Amino acid sequence: MREIGKLLIMVGAVTIIMGLMIFLISKMSDLKWLPGDIVIRKKDFVFIFPITTMIIISIVLTVILNIIGKFFK
Template sequence: MNEIPKLLIGIGAALIVFGVLWQFGGKFISLGKLPGDIIIKNENSTFYFPIVTSIVISIVLSLLFFIIGRFR
């Protein structure tokens, strides 16, 4: 039962670090504006669908979880 709180604390700390890096590193890495992301601008509205960004994040997370799983 002691493993779940430690896991949640670790995930929370990782999310905080990731959020801070994204906030300050966003000036250098434009992750949300990759070629292939869909942007439709009309007079009164804007539709933005980051399809390529979602694919890149999915690949990175899949590789990360695969590596973590190999060391368990």
Template structure:
């Protein structure tokens, strides 16, 4: 199998697994509604920026990529 095709299949499987875990595990770990996420409601305007959620996802992805490079 072409290395690019193999990589795309693996990335697709990982994304599907993460999506399913996010749907099922969202009850216990509320990503997107963490303390520190910015939410502003003023009249008809609502602004929401999940800064803490972005930081946690970035750390997790960095750790996963580090472990993949370490065991490669």
């Protein structure tokens, strides 16, 4: 039973983190792109590759998940 409780807490924490990330990303859509993000605009085409944004999100998620992982060990 204890393992199921830990699993439910972990699923809840990940759900909250994902919800916060979606909320923050939706707020970031109002901002301009970060330096390093690739934006190519053509006549009828826009290609956006947010490499800097993805790296920052990856670092933040890695830190958060490592902290959560240490909590459950």
